[in-house]
Amino acid sequence: MTMTGKQLFTTLGADGKLTLEISEESFPQPTGNQVLVKMEAAPINPSDLAILTSAADFENADYSTGKVVADMPEPFLSGQKNRHGQRLPAGNEGAGEVVATGDGDMAKALMGQRVACVPGNAFSQYAIADAMMCLPLGDHSSEVGASSFVNPMTALGFVETAKMEGHDAIVHLAAASNLGQMLNKIAIEDGLKVVNVVRKQEHVDLLKGIGAKYIVNSSDDDYMKQLRSAIKETGAYLGFDPIGGGQASDNVLKAMEQVAASQMDEYSRYGSTQDKKMYMYGRLDLSPTILTPSYGLQWGISGWLLTPFLQKAGMETVVKMRTRVQQNLTTTFASHYKAKVNLEEMLTKDAITDYRQMKTGEKYLVTPWS
């Protein structure tokens, strides 16, 4: 039996044309511990936009039903040289019903169940997924379970990273996001202090509403002062930054250094001896990262990615994390969506223009069968 259904593909040509299109595909019979999932819901995450929209010009693109062709500017065209000409699926995660399985025991046990999964082609009516990475949703709908991997595991991953590196306080940028809200809830449960940096008063209010204690507004005139005093109070010398571009991380390192230096007994030409570290886990801002020479040489910035982290953390920790997600799917790890679109609606100008902005709290959900 071969299933056929609609699937989204993204192709960047060497000529600078980015093509997104829905096409009819056939899906193979799952083997071993694979399952075939009839995908019912999939969120559009910032991590999906890297191959979906990137920096292409969707304002002046060619739109037709189930297809859009947009120009990719430099340096983003050359920067993605390795994907030129490749027809790539998209959609990290989603949820749906298991309609066929391989012969493996783990796979067979999931037959007929509703699961969350991480197929890499979630923007599709069907997807092959690894049974080991599937989370049975029980009575929950696919909409409730669609975002149960990327954000929850990332938020839990930050807490684990902080623990592994001996910190009991962290700074989080763009902190009013779905992920940021989950992070605060987990952190409160685990006794980790979070300095939340947001850009708007309404985000300050939102985070206050869920019990966050340290919130600073980067749009305020005294942002740096607020930040320093929150760092001083919490001792947060580890941060997580989804923005990447500009001076978002630079400002945090600067504030960390100013607090640390003010607590030193004597001046050192090399800056304070306090180690300061930022993890960049996204690139909401594609402009270059700027690091000023204002915090000595006792600092670091590294990329943070979920998959390598999970590999480093090991199976036992990962199972513990997944169980915690499963048990708190409608509370701590609940996700909210601004709009639902089907595959064709996903490729309209209105939708793309809106979701590519990745505004806080305005996530889209793709429902391939609606």
Next chain:
Amino acid sequence: MTMTGKQLFTTLGADGKLTLEISEESFPQPTGNQVLVKMEAAPINPSDLAILTSAADFENADYSTGKVVADMPEPFLSGQKNRHGQRLPAGNEGAGEVVATGDGDMAKALMGQRVACVPGNAFSQYAIADAMMCLPLGDHSSEVGASSFVNPMTALGFVETAKMEGHDAIVHLAAASNLGQMLNKIAIEDGLKVVNVVRKQEHVDLLKGIGAKYIVNSSDDDYMKQLRSAIKETGAYLGFDPIGGGQASDNVLKAMEQVAASQMDEYSRYGSTQDKKMYMYGRLDLSPTILTPSYGLQWGISGWLLTPFLQKAGMETVVKMRTRVQQNLTTTFASHYKAKVNLEEMLTKDAITDYRQMKTGEKYLVTPWS
């Protein structure tokens, strides 16, 4: 008995005036494992210039004998707020004769000997130093031993860092420096591959002359191509950067990623899975560091400082490193100087204008008694 002698001080006022001056000081009797060293030679290292000249305007400064007052521009004035008003000594390292000691056995054993030391006020006729950090020079002159700490231990530290992190190849920027030359000699002995990045053909020739195998010239039109092919040949995914500002490190990370991505089986939206890391160990360029979004999120940049490294490496490794320096002081670890100046000459316009440029192979040596 109290010794008196000339010593250099650097003071940055909150009003933006940087004052360098030579004054007559008295030096206390050493206690415990301290020794009093009559300083005969001290190099001006890039790490000294951070508090000596920083970004001050020495073109339009007020010069008088043994004194200069220069304006410090923003943001460097505010950036060094913690030293405002403090009268700081300068000079990391140097060599001279032990003329008095404390009661400690290590100290007493050095009486009358010529030693290299790390007093932090080496630009002085006398300095108190820690006997444990002194290196007896035997028959070598102070000029031969003056630079036996910072550069040799840093070069050896890079090799140890690479080993500790499982690398057998590294990239080194500004690689024709005294430090860079030492690094090549050690690396050849230890079987570590070094990709040397330099800016001039004469530096290519210089490094070839000492047996370096991988040398690329960043002034060549095909710099990135040269860099990629050297990284491909060596597998160097760890780098050391003394420049800091601009895109020096960015270019290396970009080349590392391009090589790694070209060796991947399939395209990944997150870039290659190859970890890429740069250590920034200096700030020859005080302009902001620019990091473009062109190498995914599997990378890191951290500061590298000698003192924290030595603490992490532990006493046994440090003793091994020091012994290696001592045994190869006139060969592998020999330093060369462009000019010798006494303390007053060090504060003349001609000298400052010249040594603050930190040109490759043009280091100054201070001889406080000449």
